[in-house]
Amino acid sequence: MTIQRQTIFRTALAYFGLIMLSIIFLIPLYWLVRSSLMDDSTIFTFPPQWIPNPVAWENYDFALSRYPLFQYLGNTLTILIPALVGTIVSATLVAYGFARISWPGRDLVFGLLLSTLMLPYVVTLIPTFFMWSRLGFVDTYVPLIVPSWFGGGMFNIFLLRQFFRTIPQDYDEAATLDGANHFQILWHLIVPMSRPAIITIAIFSFLHHWNDFLGPLIYISDPEKQTLALGLSNFQGYYSAEWGHLMAASTLMILPIIVLFFVAQKYFIKGIALGGLKG
Amino acid sequence: MENVASKGRVAQEQRGLSRKQRNLLWGLLFTSPAIIGFFLWQFGPIMAAIGISLTEWKIVGTPEWIGLANYQKIFTTDPLFLKSVSVTLIYTALSVPASIAFAFFLAVLLDQKVRLLPVFRTIFYLPSIVPFIASSYLWLWLFNPDFGALNAIIRPLGLPESKWIFASDSVLPSLALMSLWGVGGTMLIFLAGLQGVPKQLYEAVEVDGGNVWHKMRHVTIPIMTPVIFFNFVLTTINTLQTFTQPFVMTQGGPNNASLFYVLYLYRKAFRQSDMGYASALSIILLLIIGVLTYIIFRTSSLWVFYEGERD
Numbered sequence A: 001m002t003i004q005r006q007t008i009f010r011t012a013l014a015y016f017g018l019i020m021l022s023i024i025f026l027i028p029l030y031w032l033v034r035s036s037l038m039d040d041s042t043i044f045t046f047p048p049q050w051i052p053n054p055v056a057w058e059n060y061d062f063a064l065s066r067y068p069l070f071q072y073l074g075n076t077l078t079i080l081i082p083a084l085v086g087t088i089v090s091a092t093l094v095a096y097g098f099a100r101i102s103w104p105g106r107d108l109v110f111g112l113l114l115s116t117l118m119l120p121y122v123v124t125l126i127p128t129f130f131m132w133s134r135l136g137f138v139d140t141y142v143p144l145i146v147p148s149w150f151g152g153g154m155f156n157i158f159l160l161r162q163f164f165r166t167i168p169q170d171y172d173e174a175a176t177l178d179g180a181n182h183f184q185i186l187w188h189l190i191v192p193m194s195r196p197a198i199i200t201i202a203i204f205s206f207l208h209h210w211n212d213f214l215g216p217l218i219y220i221s222d223p224e225k226q227t228l229a230l231g232l233s234n235f236q237g238y239y240s241a242e243w244g245h246l247m248a249a250s251t252l253m254i255l256p257i258i259v260l261f262f263v264a265q266k267y268f269i270k271g272i273a274l275g276g277l278k279g
Numbered sequence B: 001m002e003n004v005a006s007k008g009r010v011a012q013e014q015r016g017l018s019r020k021q022r023n024l025l026w027g028l029l030f031t032s033p034a035i036i037g038f039f040l041w042q043f044g045p046i047m048a049a050i051g052i053s054l055t056e057w058k059i060v061g062t063p064e065w066i067g068l069a070n071y072q073k074i075f076t077t078d079p080l081f082l083k084s085v086s087v088t089l090i091y092t093a094l095s096v097p098a099s100i101a102f103a104f105f106l107a108v109l110l111d112q113k114v115r116l117l118p119v120f121r122t123i124f125y126l127p128s129i130v131p132f133i134a135s136s137y138l139w140l141w142l143f144n145p146d147f148g149a150l151n152a153i154i155r156p157l158g159l160p161e162s163k164w165i166f167a168s169d170s171v172l173p174s175l176a177l178m179s180l181w182g183v184g185g186t187m188l189i190f191l192a193g194l195q196g197v198p199k200q201l202y203e204a205v206e207v208d209g210g211n212v213w214h215k216m217r218h219v220t221i222p223i224m225t226p227v228i229f230f231n232f233v234l235t236t237i238n239t240l241q242t243f244t245q246p247f248v249m250t251q252g253g254p255n256n257a258s259l260f261y262v263l264y265l266y267r268k269a270f271r272q273s274d275m276g277y278a279s280a281l282s283i284i285l286l287l288i289i290g291v292l293t294y295i296i297f298r299t300s301s302l303w304v305f306y307e308g309e310r311d
Helices: A002-036 A058-066 A069-099 A107-119 A121-134 A144-151 A153-164 A170-175 A182-193 A195-211 A216-218 A229-234 A244-263 A264-278 B003-015 B019-053 B069-078 B079-110 B117-129 B132-144 B147-159 B169-180 B182-192 B199-207 B214-239 B244-249 B259-271 B275-303
Strands: B055-058 B062-066
Touching: A002 A069, A002 A244, A002 B079, A002 B117, A002 B132, A002 B147, A058 A069, A069 A144, A069 A153, A069 A195, A069 A229, A069 B019, A069 B182, A107 A153, A107 B019, A107 B275, A121 A144, A121 B019, A121 B259, A121 B275, A153 A195, A153 A216, A170 A182, A182 A195, A182 A244, A195 A229, A195 A264, A195 B062, A216 A229, A229 A244, A229 B259, A244 A264, A244 B117, A244 B132, A264 B117, A264 B244, B003 B132, B019 B055, B019 B275, B069 B079, B079 B117, B079 B169, B079 B182, B079 B214, B079 B259, B117 B182, B132 B244, B169 B244, B182 B214, B199 B214, B199 B259, B214 B275, B244 B259, B259 B275
Parallel strands: none
Antiparallel strands: B055 B062
């Protein structure tokens, strides 16, 4: 009886905590949308109003007409799509090499590469920038795309390798006996069985390139070539009247990510869990 | 079966290479993008950064060899270096333990067999995938002392209003508060870990008459220490490299109170074009992170519990 009452009490407490925390977590997003729907006369009233009245859509009109958001979107996708393909292709190949072929020195090499996850990105920033500027690729998308074709980052490789290792080795041996080579095994056997993991790294790669701010900030100076993340900083304003526009543009930038999340929710959850646990 | 396999092997070995050698070649072939990438984007640049850090170089013109002069200047005559180190360490000390504890707390709440788990999980996770640039602007607006949400919440409750990121004594705690909004990824890793805790261990505590606190103290936390350790290391390394938030929200102000290390380095490199000096700063950051990670790893044996060691 007491144990039962304890359990009910605990569940009630958990719900109470979860609901309160959910409200707290949602307030910033609510404030974002609320502010995007207010004009200057309502956004700068004191004390602030919680509900926009009247609802003003003009910030969205303004953001879309005065700022080339669609061009920013096109630029972002011009980087994102080839980088995404590069990440998927090269990470799959590399992960296969680390997970399914046993070769001398493999684990040592893998450990060495994995340790680069701890490397601060700023250490490589200056020489890499210098290299690209010497090659004449500053103010192009090349520096933002090409590195993705070299494995697509150790985190993605790690994730795929962990997944590949869970597939029984017998399959490969059977396929080898049938005369299949490694490329055939990878393409006909491993890839079809690893779709959840591959989708996971595709999502992470998408997020990374969609959200990347420092890369474009350093390499892109031509206003025509700016990405969404970089373009957003053009809306800057502190106490100035740009807040409604900035919030509308931010909402537009976040929206695709929220849609992506809901479409691919189960992969997000699995991928994070997988990436964290087997370390 | 065995016979067929060995025949196949013999046939392949006749083509000249042993199985071991062939595997080595295939292995290197498949992993070559990452290995080449390592030399192009990691190893090569680090060596170059060490080299550049020993020069005076303003990007135009040729680098001039000056030995350790940059390092000497950083450690002896650069007050902003010390300021940025202390800002970054203070922020890390505020943000990391709070984030880890908060993420763990959220995960424990979600692990209570609640209905609507996917809904709550989504609400807590979503903020962590909002682009830093967008969340930075959003929080800049939330922190607005006059028209922002935070003071609008605090005011009716009768609590003292804050200047948040606009005052030098509250800017770092404010940014740490903001970082709590983004703990969703860490929370998911904890949640996955919690779901792997063997249920019979809880039952054992119950049999011994233990309560919720005993379960947490003697089962959950010990079993979760490897996951806590993993999150602790990753969050610390990431937090030491904080850039976008101060770059967008405070520009290091007010009065350099949020001059984060990477922001200072960025200014030296890309605003003042002082590449030699900035490279020296980057090498020092590498060493700081290396030393901190080493300390965390060395002390981990004191508190991290690995299942294999149980027997």
